[in-house]
Amino acid sequence: MGNITLQVEGTAAKITNYHSKYFAHELTRRFPTDSDEKLAGAVASAQVDILLGEGFTCEFKQSGTTHLGRELCAFANATGGVVLIGVTDDGQPVGVRNANRLKSEAQNVARSIELPLAIDMDVVDNILVVNVPAQNSKPYSSGGKFYLRDGASSQQMSRGEIREFFFKEGVIHFDETPCERFSLEEDMTDAVWGTFRKRAKIPQDMNAVSALKNLHLLNDGRMTHAGAWLLATDIQKFNTSANVACALFFGTDKVRILDRQNFPANIYTMIDAVVTYILSKINVELIIKHVKREERPELPEEALREAVVNALAHRDYRSTANVQVYIFKDRVEIVSPGGLPAGMTEADLGKKSIPRNPLLFGMLHRMEAVEHIGSGIRRIRRLCAGYGVTEPQITVSEHWFTICFLRPEVEKKGAHDAAILEVSGQSGTKSGLSRDQVEIMRKCMADSAISELMSALGRTNRTKFRNQVLASLLSAGLVEMTIPDKPRSSQQKYRLTEKGRKLAEMKKE
Numbered sequence: 001m002g003n004i005t006l007q008v009e010g011t012a013a014k015i016t017n018y019h020s021k022y023f024a025h026e027l028t029r030r031f032p033t034d035s036d037e038k039l040a041g042a043v044a045s046a047q048v049d050i051l052l053g054e055g056f057t058c059e060f061k062q063s064g065t066t067h068l069g070r071e072l073c074a075f076a077n078a079t080g081g082v083v084l085i086g087v088t089d090d091g092q093p094v095g096v097r098n099a100n101r102l103k104s105e106a107q108n109v110a111r112s113i114e115l116p117l118a119i120d121m122d123v124v125d126n127i128l129v130v131n132v133p134a135q136n137s138k139p140y141s142s143g144g145k146f147y148l149r150d151g152a153s154s155q156q157m158s159r160g161e162i163r164e165f166f167f168k169e170g171v172i173h174f175d176e177t178p179c180e181r182f183s184l185e186e187d188m189t190d191a192v193w194g195t196f197r198k199r200a201k202i203p204q205d206m207n208a209v210s211a212l213k214n215l216h217l218l219n220d221g222r223m224t225h226a227g228a229w230l231l232a233t234d235i236q237k238f239n240t241s242a243n244v245a246c247a248l249f250f251g252t253d254k255v256r257i258l259d260r261q262n263f264p265a266n267i268y269t270m271i272d273a274v275v276t277y278i279l280s281k282i283n284v285e286l287i288i289k290h291v292k293r294e295e296r297p298e299l300p301e302e303a304l305r306e307a308v309v310n311a312l313a314h315r316d317y318r319s320t321a322n323v324q325v326y327i328f329k330d331r332v333e334i335v336s337p338g339g340l341p342a343g344m345t346e347a348d349l350g351k352k353s354i355p356r357n358p359l360l361f362g363m364l365h366r367m368e369a370v371e372h373i374g375s376g377i378r379r380i381r382r383l384c385a386g387y388g389v390t391e392p393q394i395t396v397s398e399h400w401f402t403i404c405f406l407r408p409e410v411e412k413k414g415a416h417d418a419a420i421l422e423v424s425g426q427s428g429t430k431s432g433l434s435r436d437q438v439e440i441m442r443k444c445m446a447d448s449a450i451s452e453l454m455s456a457l458g459r460t461n462r463t464k465f466r467n468q469v470l471a472s473l474l475s476a477g478l479v480e481m482t483i484p485d486k487p488r489s490s491q492q493k494y495r496l497t498e499k500g501r502k503l504a505e506m507k508k509e
């Protein structure tokens with residue numbers, strides 16, 4: 001591509017012989033293609049954006065290098081850009097008097113920035129073109145101040161903006177900052193420390209404070225947020241939105257909630273509790289082969305666990321939103337606030353890992369909640385493929401990360417849907433029952449009152465228990481009342497029917 005002359009009708013803007021190397025680079029970056037025809041077509045679309053008028057990636061300076069550090073710093077903290085020295089604010093090329101001197105001054109300005117910037121410069125028709133490539137070592141400052149590109153201007157960041165920018169770029173990790181609400185005297189009881197010590201594989205005779213310091217969970221006598229989250233009995237004491245909220249919905253939308261539960265313990269405990277909750281709400285297949293009996297959830301447990309770990313380990317704990325688990329008839333969604341950390345794109349998922357909370361993530365690996373660092377998404381996909389279920393769908397936005405497991409289509413059998421258990425004398429018997437229902441069937445091998453059945457599952461709401469667990473077992477003919485003529489009798493108990501008992505007998509064999 002040779003030199004280019006552009007004229008935009010209706011404006012006074014005219015730039016002649018603009019540096020073709022930078023122009024071609026910008027076009028290739030914005031319109032990647034190997035086709036000369038497509039590239040030529042893109043020129044018209046890119047002319048105003050790249051060459052005419054100041055904008056997010058372009059700044060005009062009539063002369064000199066005054067405030068050049070501010071502009072270079074702002075571009076470096078954004079996505080890169082170009083400064084054209086020798087062009088007026090309205091786009092008129094006037095040139096510069098001593099281009100070589102200006103090049104030297106511009107280079108010195110770039111070197112004075114913290115961190116020093118590598119820039120590209122060329123002089124084209126007496127216009128100095130200063131190109132700031134996209135940078136990977138943000139943030140940058142000039143004269144002790146931080147700047148960011150805001151539309152067509154460069155603005156100094158406020159204290160709050162600087163802090164937010166540092167977090168966003170991963171310069172400061174929230175999990176490593178001190179948790180002022182955590183008290184070593186009040187919150188780290190002997191029981192709490194004993195549980196954590198075993199999980200973290202800390203020698204029994206090692207002093208607690210020394211161990212926490214060596215693990216970088218305690219700094220200057222103050223517990224880090226990562227330490228607080230792992231030692232908490234109620235994590236919401238330290239971060240009100242650090243809990244996990246789970247909900248079971250009727251059908252495929254959020255109109256009717258069948259069950260909901262909040263999990264506010266420490267992160268390690270929450271992982272187990274949330275996975276257990278999901279498994280209790282999805283279908284489990286009972287496979288009996290000769291004398292062996294196997295339980296097979298409809299979705300791979302390890303993949304679900306990995307997804308829950310990822311949600312808790314990589315979420316943005318500064319967000320006021322919590323991790324949410326939604327269980328629908330056709331899918332399970334795990335939603336985590338924070339989007340992707342700085343330096344990662346959706347294409348990087350399964351290929352590389354940049355922890356948003358490296359201290360927390362490292363501790364979870366030590367505690368064996370994480371199997372292999374950096375293998376989460378790849379492992380989830382592999383587990384699903386090996387299990388014979390659809391690869392989960394991943395949706396990423398600026399503030400959210402969602403992984404969606406599609407539930408296998410449940411075959412309907414008459415009016416009882418998936419709650420019917422087919423019992424035969426052959427191997428390969430299957431069930432669409434949830435784990436809660438399987439547990440109730442075990443309990444009903446002996447006559448049991450509803451209070452005993454609820455206690456076995458840790459349930460307290462009698463109505464929900466009837467609707468969500470017991471009703472389908474009764475309608476499927478697996479469990480029956482001992483006093484069927486008086487359903488509300490205080491003496492009422494429940495037991496297996498002949499159909500349910502056949503399964504129990506097969507289990508004993």
